[in-house]
Amino acid sequence: MRERSRPIAGQAISSESVPPPSGGEGGRYRDVAEIFGQNTFGLSEMSARLPEDVFRRLVATMEAGAALDASVTDPVASAMKEWAQERGATHFTHWFQPLTGLTAEKHDSFLTPTPSNPGQGLTEFSRDDLVQGEPAASSLPSGGLRTTFEARGYTTWDPTSAAFIVDGPEGATLCIPTAYSSWAGEALDEKLPLLRSIDALEKQVRRALTLFGVTPERVRVTLGPEQEFFLVDREFYHRRPDLATVGRTLFGANPPKGQELEDHYFGAIPDRVLEYMQAVETELYRLGVPVKTRHNEVAPGQFEMALVHEEANTAADHQQLMMSTLRRVARRFGFACLLHEKPFAGVNGSGKHLNWSFYHGSHNLLEPGDTPEEDMLFLFLCTAILLGVKRHQDLVRASVAFAGNDQRLGGHEAPPTIMSVFLGDQLSDILDQVAEVGGASGSPVAGSGLLGLGVKALPDLPKHAGDRNRTSPFAFTGNKFELRTVGASQSISFPATVLNTIAAEAIDELSGRLESELKVEEELGVAVRTVIGRVVPEVRPVIFNGDGYSEAWAREAERRGLLNLPTALDALPFLVKDKNAELFERYGVLSRRELESRYEIALQRYFHTINIEGETAADLAGTMVLPAAIRHLNELLDVARRAKEGGVKLPAIGRRVREVAELTDELEDAVEHLRAQNAELGGEEVSSKAVHMREHIVPAMDRVRAAVDRLETLVPHDLWPIPRYREMLFLR
DSSP states (O other): OOOOOSOOTTHHHHTOOOOOOTTSGGGOOOOHHHHTTTTBOOHHHHHHHSOHHHHHHHHHHHHHOOOOOGGGHHHHHHHHHHHHHHTTEEEEEEEBOBTTSSOBOOEEESEEEETTEEEEEEEOOOHHHHHEEOOBSSSSOOTTSSOTTOOBEEEEEOTTSOOEEEEETTEEEEEEEEEEEETTSOBOBSHHHHHHHHHHHHHHHHHHHHHTTOOOOOEEEEEEEEEEEEEEEHHHHHTOHHHHHHSSOSOOOOOSOSSTTOOSTTOOOOHHHHHHHHHHHHHHHHTTOOEEEEEEOSSTTEEEEEEOOEEHHHHHHHHHHHHHHHHHHHHHTTEEEEOOSOSSTTSOOOBEEEEEEEEETTEETTSOOSSHHHHHHHHHHHHHHHHHHHHTHHHHHHTTOSHHHHHHTTSTTOOOSBOOEEOOHHHHHHHHHHHHHSSOOSOSSTTOOOOOOOTTSOOOOOSSOSOOOTTOSEEEOSSSEEEOOOBTTSOSHHHHHHHHHHHHHHHHHHHHHHHHHHTTOOOHHHHHHHHHHHHHHHHGGGBOOSOTTSHHHHHHHHHHTOOBOOSHHHHGGGGGSHHHHHHHHHTTSOOHHHHHHHHHHHHHHHHHHHHHHHHHHHHHIIIIIHHHHHHHHHHHHHHHHHHHHTTOOOHHHHHHHHHHHHHHHHHHHHHHHHHHHHHOOOOSSHHHHHHHIIIIIHHHHHHHHHHHHHHHTTSOTTTOOSOOHHHHHHOO
16 A cells, blocks of 8 residues: 655644744844845935035935936946945846846846956946946847847936845845836836836826915825735645746635634734744845834735835835845745735735825825815815726726736725725715815714815815725725735836826826816815816716625626726736827827737736646646545545455445545546647637637636545545645644
8 A cells, every 4th residue: 555655734844943033142133223224325325425416416316306417427336336345245236127027137246357467356337337237138028129139128227216235145236226128218117117107297296286376396106015925834835836836726625714713814923924024124124125014914824014105116116125035035934925816715815005195295195184275185186086097997907917816806805806996985975065066065974073164165184084995996095095906926016107197197187177267267276176076977986985896886887887807808908098008108108119018918928827827737636636536546446345345335435436436537527628728729819829818728727626626625635645725824
């Protein structure tokens, strides 16, 4: 008989050694303020190392958005090299964000052989090294913007995002945040469109501020991402080919206990996980990444870490650093960090709630103000955002459309795929009053405490004018909007680019309407109420404060004219609709060609993701699960044969034999069907290949999974070839 060799639950974990506390003697951790930013070439280092006039001109670019003065690059390069070498750096790299959703880097040594004596060397880092790099542009996704024989691409220093040091086992690397473009100047990355959209939104907000009698200063767009993730023991991870290959479990029966007791959320963080989180925080603090929050999430084995709101460009860079640090540090603690949107069926998936706002100076423009004038501006901007989402709900949905998110959206506290905006009853009612009677004049909700300010002014607004709604895709949460549809593995840059651009267009349009109204109405408050009142009926269909999961809402949304785009392939074609291409071109964010390239890349990504999942599922089921089922069937048949020979009646064994045999046959048929579908890619065009994946591969995988998951409940633990949910989710 086969030797029973599969490790028992917990054996792998008990053999792991947990690293000691990283804070030094006695387990005491260093002062966060002392280590924060120590591996970042930030303002304090620049101030100490640069001539005063150079520092002043560089800060004008970094903080005020002024054009970069070319004369600052030589002294900056010299100071940056000196600082980096003091921190142990031997190499430098242009760190950029290609259209893979990840980051990329090519390391160059500071060391250069001395021309007159090849046996000696010196270290160099010039302005040219700082300002521009030339990585190949044909092997990274370009959506047709580059081909194999058009390989030239450029990385360009982004002075608004601080350079940083990444420590390695044998030295450190200076990382210089850069934008990435083609030889023709087309954006090949996430950063360039984000920077362009920030400029577009700032321009339109400044225009609106002028109409409200405010002398415009710099407008800053801010983002605050909340990162959810799962941790599994690395031993289990390596014994699950699906986790290691595609990032999610393609099979797995639900364990007896999932998240139904609601006992994991905000519970005590397990010691090993807490050590891991503290190590992640320490590394991120050194990089100047402001990690604020850590806690257990809803699903067992799920956790969250969130950043303080920062300027959008910096936040996008820091979010990428957080994801890479979460993955890298996990290995030191014997964990694998899973950033897939749905690693485990039957429990909550992982998203990345993106908090979005914009500031004028130190004032958050999406926070109700202290004066009627500030409240007027707040309602004006909120109405514009509603208009942007209503008109471009398709674009907001498409910005988060990919195969992983298809697994998550629409259940287990993830928002649905119908785009709507939660405002809360109070704020919704105020807008309705403005539309219906020309101005809110009383408390819109019983007991809310809102005081009317008369016919010529808007009412005081509470800073938290409503409850929260976890089923809302886009929710106002008191002083910001929260886009809840972003996937855990996703870069935040493109969703933020979309929000910035649709807001810029809407503010532009409402500012034009207000300018026209002020030509006939001198009172600003009356003119603002008139503009808002005329827009509210148009945006009212997108406002929804109820249960986004209900069937009634799906029917109501259809009646309101809202789109329901349940899969990525339903949503992605809207990216390149004329109205969206014209939007991006009008505000200088993406050319039509650049936008079409993103659509092409998204289709390719969808096709390749499902194709890899389909082949992995067939291989795993056919070479690991099916043999285990046959072994168990042989054991049962052997017991039945011996019982018959001994004259013993065992009817239960007969029933089990039939059940396992039927499921084994069902699995064999399902695997063969999946293999046949995997061999048929669906045509030459990437769009037809992607449709084949959705229409044929996904259902075929579901069929295989149904048989595998039922067999898992019948095959003995020591014969089952892969770790089960109970082990992976609950053993820490």
